[in-house]
Amino acid sequence: MRLTDVPTAQQAALFPDASRPERPLLFRDLQEIQDRLLTWWGEPPAPREVWDPLTQLIYSLCSSRTKDAESQATILALRERFGGWPSGPNSWDEVRWERLRDASVAEIEDTLRLATFPDRKAVQLKRTLERITERVGSLSLAFLAKYRTDKVRAWIEELPGAGVKASAAVVNFSSLRRRAIAIDGHHQRIAIRLGIAPANATARQVEATLVPLTPVGWTAITMDEHHTLVKKLGQRVCSLREAHCTRCPLREVCLTGSAAATSRS
Ligand code: SF4
Incomplete structure (x- = not known):
């Protein structure tokens, strides 16, 4: 089931008021994004060297x-x-x-x-x-x-x-290894293009919106991997200069990518 199938009241509960997206999302949770990125890249990110x-x-x-x-x-x-x-x-x-x-x-x-x-x-x-x-x-x-x-x-x-x-x-x-999602410029831009967060969302608002979309079983390491996968997408496919939606593994669940496909057809 996609998030578009979830009643509006339930969707509203997923988002803090300040960062609620203006339109329904095309995916249910971040696992769907994670699965697409893992399949696309063919392997999980290399394990991080964990420091103090x-x-x-x-x-x-x-x-x-x-x-x-x-x-x-x-x-x-x-x-x-x-x-x-x-x-x-x-x-x-x-x-x-x-x-x-x-x-x-x-x-x-x-x-x-x-x-x-x-x-x-x-x-x-x-x-x-x-x-x-x-x-x-x-x-x-x-x-x-x-x-x-x-x-x-x-x-x-x-x-x-x-x-x-x-x-x-x-x-x-770090060795604290707690649940959090580090939002860099790539992650912020992609969350906005996906429609997860409004265009003017800050990194804090993007993180506050993403964390409720993480499945219950996600550990600190899963969140770290998600950060790395999304960052890699931002570096190679969905860059600041250009969104290469036609070759993006998220195009079917991305509001920007689907809008681009509709305007082309
Ligand atoms: S479909 Fe386009 S806008 Fe959406 S994440 Fe991919 S490249 Fe970025």
């Missing part, structure tokens, strides 16, 4: 508006230069970020040169690590494991430069 929450936060702050390859190279460069040991740590478990916190902004900016906006991010990163140290008494986010998910997200979002996407990434991608 602090390392994930550092990565998220550096990676905004930066391609994945450059983001990966940037976190490796930070680890190499400031990771805590004279010769660099052997594994992510051994990384200590105090030297990054105590480095000059110029040194940090130099190490961030592969990322976008290295000057702004260097200031932000140093301020964030100093703020954590002031609030916690040491540079660690391990204590977050004892907090409820909503409290973790609020705590992260009070840090300089950390918004809803960074808090979702820390909660979902």
Whole structure:
């Protein structure tokens, strides 16, 4: 059964008021989207290398508006230069970020040169690590494991430069491994084109709309995989510049894709 078959009152209950779509959706839940994407790509995403929450936060702050390859190279460069040991740590478990916190902004900016906006991010990163140290008494986010998910997200979002996407990434991608969907620009754009969220929906509203559409059995890892699959679609098929609907695996359940097909026929 498609969501178009679900009575309007039931559909309304699925959505928070602020992000309710203007028209009925063409699919029942995100499993249908997930199945189509998995079939299309032919395999699930490679398992994520899971880091501690602090390392994930550092990565998220550096990676905004930066391609994945450059983001990966940037976190490796930070680890190499400031990771805590004279010769660099052997594994992510051994990384200590105090030297990054105590480095000059110029040194940090130099190490961030592969990322976008290295000057702004260097200031932000140093301020964030100093703020954590002031609030916690040491540079660690391990204590977050004892907090409820909503409290973790609020705590992260009070840090300089950390918004809803960074808090979702820390909660979902790191060793905390809780349920959340990180909404990047690709995911936001595709949710709007699918008709899940209205055209002006923020990342927070898109996430608030998507989470009730996840099947009960979805774990944190399933949500992470969903994020990766949708992001890949945004990079290769449904880009900012052009939506290639005729070769998209979601065209039959996408309001934009179906409207395009109707206008062609
Ligand atoms: S059908 Fe078109 S608009 Fe919809 S997700 Fe695919 S490429 Fe994007």
